[in-house]
Amino acid sequence: MVGTTHRNMGVEGVEGGVGLTALLVAAARAIETHRHDSLARDVYAEHFVLAAPASEGWPVRLQQVPDGDANPLWGRFARYFGLRTRALDDFLLRSVHAGSARQVILLGAGLDSRAYRLDWPPGCVIFEIDREGVLAFKHKVLGGLSATPKAARVPIPIDLRADWVGALADAGFDPAAPSVWLAEGLLFYLPSAAETYLIDTVDRLSTGGSALAFEVKLEKDLLEYRDSPLYTATKHQIGIDLLSLFDGEPRPDSAGDLAGKGWSVSVHTPFDFTRRHGRGPLPEQNDALAGNRWVFANRPRP
Numbered sequence: 001m002v003g004t005t006h007r008n009m010g011v012e013g014v015e016g017g018v019g020l021t022a023l024l025v026a027a028a029r030a031i032e033t034h035r036h037d038s039l040a041r042d043v044y045a046e047h048f049v050l051a052a053p054a055s056e057g058w059p060v061r062l063q064q065v066p067d068g069d070a071n072p073l074w075g076r077f078a079r080y081f082g083l084r085t086r087a088l089d090d091f092l093l094r095s096v097h098a099g100s101a102r103q104v105i106l107l108g109a110g111l112d113s114r115a116y117r118l119d120w121p122p123g124c125v126i127f128e129i130d131r132e133g134v135l136a137f138k139h140k141v142l143g144g145l146s147a148t149p150k151a152a153r154v155p156i157p158i159d160l161r162a163d164w165v166g167a168l169a170d171a172g173f174d175p176a177a178p179s180v181w182l183a184e185g186l187l188f189y190l191p192s193a194a195e196t197y198l199i200d201t202v203d204r205l206s207t208g209g210s211a212l213a214f215e216v217k218l219e220k221d222l223l224e225y226r227d228s229p230l231y232t233a234t235k236h237q238i239g240i241d242l243l244s245l246f247d248g249e250p251r252p253d254s255a256g257d258l259a260g261k262g263w264s265v266s267v268h269t270p271f272d273f274t275r276r277h278g279r280g281p282l283p284e285q286n287d288a289l290a291g292n293r294w295v296f297a298n299r300p301r302p
Contacts, residue, residue, distance in 0.1 A: 013133020014111070015054045018189050018245055022110035022134060023048065023055040024238065025081050025185060030060035031074060032082030037279055039086040044113040044147060051141045058238060072229035073237050076281050080270060080289060083280035087273045088184055088213055089118060091296055095211040096121055101178035104151075105129065105168065107198065108160060108186040111138055113147075120151035127171060129164050132157035160186075161194070165201060178209035188217045192249040199254045203261050208301035212263075216254060219291035222246055228288035255295045263297040270294065 013019050030046035032038055046060035059065050059074055069075035092114065095101055102123045106112050109128035120126075126149070128135065135155045158167045173179075181202050187195045202212055222243055225231060235241045259265045270292055274280030281289060 013131055013135070013137050014048075014052050019131070019134055020054060020240055021185070021242070021245065023052055023058070024234070024240060026111045027055060027058045027060060027074075028078035028081035029085055031062050031065075031078045032085065034061045035082075039082050039277055039279065040089055042085070042113055042117055044116060044142065044145065045111070047141050047145060048111045048138070051144075052137070055238075072233035077230045077234065079279070080281050083270060083273055083277065084184070084215070084294070086277065087270075087294060088182060089114065091211070091213045092180055092182060093118060093120075095180040095298075096124060099178060099209045101180045101209055101211065103127065103173060103177055103179040105173070105179060105181045107181065107183040109155075110134060110185075112184070113138075113142070115149040115151055115153040116142065116147050118150065124151035125154060125172070126151050127154045127156055127168060127173060129156045129158060129160065129168065131159050160190075160198070165205070168205075173205075175205045176207060178211075179206055180210065181206070181212040181214075183212075183214035185215055187214055187254070188246050188251075191247050192252050195254060196252045196257070199252075199257060203258065203263075203299075206299050208299055210299045212258070212295075212297045214254070214295050216251060216293050216295060217246070217291045218251070218293060220250070222248060225286060225288045225290075228286050230288040255293075255297070258295075258297045263299050265295065265297045268294045268296070 014022050026045045026048040029040065029042040030049055033041045033043060033045060049055045049058055049060050062068055062074065065071050065074040092104060096104065103125055105127045107129055109130045115126040135157045154171050156167050156171050158164050226243060231242055255265050255267050270281060270289055271283055274282055283290065
């Protein structure tokens with residue numbers, strides 16, 4: 001009976017609401033992986049997509065999309081997620097290789113497989129914080145593939161609305177040691193106060209030599225882009241209404257808050273990385289990506 005419950009939770013964790021967006025990102029990573037000019041390779045991504053009833057019919061290769069790159073969802077939007085994956089992969093590896101940080105915390109880890117696919121230096125510990133159902137689903141799929149992590153992996157099954165700080169400490173996190181934090185595709189689902197709490201908490205738990213990357217949206221009115229091809233295609237093709245999932249409150253200036261606390265902060269548009277890598281989305285009319293910003297922050301050593 002316990003096993004059945006575990007399996008059901010594993011599916012339910014990614015079958016609805018924000019959990020379903022984890023499958024969307026996995027499908028995008030699968031498509032990116034199979035591109036001839038791939039920016040990021042995630043050989044596990046397609047297995048997540050095919051294992052969940054909600055997404056088993058989604059494409060995992062661009063050749064499975066009749067209009068290919070012209071498709072707003074599986075072309076441009078998927079390429080965006082591939083680009084984001086590469087930029088954040090590079091940030092994480094650069095952060096752990098450049099200093100002494102060996103604790104990596106994935107906030108709202110979703111179906112992130114970085115513990116398995118990136119080449120971590122010795123001694124790294126990857127803490128993955130997400131709801132129990134999401135982590136159970138991921139565990140089931142990766143277990144079926146006999147996947148082996150390339151660093152110590154510590155799943156922490158807890159909702160970010162609960163006492164995740166206590167759970168992280170119980171799992172062995174050391175606030176006196178440098179850490180690298182990642183909040184990928186997370187903050188715009190949270191109420192403004194929850195974002196502020198999360199950023200303040202990361203600041204409080206981060207000693208000198210720590211680093212943080214996260215994504216925000218700057219739009220004052222998200223509904224201004226309700227007719228954007230990215231949003232309409234995502235809703236019509238796979239039934240995910242992103243605008244109904246995003247929190248509509250005015251957003252805090254988390255990048256500015258960190259800078260005020262002494263962090264070194266850089267803010268980029270995704271298009272900066274498109275130009276850097278020579279592939280990825282470029283600005284267009286009525287662009288749902290126009291307000292997206294990728295923020296990279298480092299806390300200097302004393």
